Amino acid sequence: MHPLRKTRPLRRTVLACAGTVSAFVLLLSLKPHSPPEVTAAPAPSSSASAPGGSGGSGSGGGSASGTRTVTGEPVQTRWGPVQVRVTVTDGRITDVTAVTYPRDNPRDQQINSYALPELRSEALRAQSADIDTVSGATYTSDGYRESLQSALDAAGL
């Protein structure tokens, strides 16, 4: 695509394995046992994020080589809406913040004080040169991930 573009060493490592394709998909029902009454799922049509699927509501701009921020779509979770904003610099995620998250009660605040930094570092870590992906018990983070992915889609990452 950009035959004349100078590539940085990291970029070259990736290109050495010609072409990287990534995608996210959200499935609604495949999860460990939990009481059905609390698994109020959003409508499949609005929450499935297949490859090349719906983008987020992009906000902010800037060229592909500069720094820009993109806000993902708000995603309903059983505890309230979650919305994520990413900052992209030179094609890499440099920050992830939650602009909207459940904080109606002390328990929510307690959980989010744990979960949000964890999810932020997970997102940053997952694209680091050292770690390809993260294994862990995830439960509340799906709305966050979904909003994050819509932001990444909108950012063209």
Place this chain on the structure above:
Amino acid sequence: MGTVFSFDVRGGEPGAVRGALDAAVAGLHRVDEVFSTYREDSEVSRLARGELTVADCAPEVGEVLRLGARAERTSDGWFSLRHQGRLDPTGIVKGWAAERAARLLAEVPGVCGVSVNGGGDVQLLGVPAPGRPWRVGVADPLRPGGLAAVISTAGVSELAVATSGTAERGAHIVDPRTGRSAVTDLVAVTVVAPRLTWADCWATAAFAMGSRAGLAWLDPLPDTEALLITAGDEVRCTGGLAARLG
């Protein structure tokens, strides 16, 4: 609330990879449709109600039930295909489906590496780049942002990393013997094995067993290593885990 699958495919002609990815994603949606216990009209729901026989269902249903029966035997019933007496194969479906998707993607000519992460459970095939292994961080359940370990695929062509735990909102693993949330001293169990289908089942079973019985059961399983973290922040692992750390 569902499970997010993420895919990372290295190598291959982009158009061919994109096509395989579309097929893999369609396969996951179909699995969701067939196996969902939340959809009253899914084949598994109808099977559970006795409206269908296994022979009437998609061939994948029979395959998953056979695998699940094997998991029940190997785990001495700690892994179960039933929930509150009702047929519920969701405990095995996610790992099985993610592994199947990964294998489908790896078949594309020129693809050198595939990583599929289904809700924190990962199947890795090949390498991300020549001379470099896949590296998977294991989230530390007791330290936000920290890693308890890093697992590497160095020296093997396929590896899965599955973690079961209480997660942020309390226990979601059911003890098949009592039908209630598992009483365990563990906050997380990570199992490392070639196939995600089994790694996922073994992590679930070992979590319900607790650290002592879980470790004793996991240690002799062939090609299977594990990291167990207790609520008291004690870390225990199988004898061969060190060879998989990177």
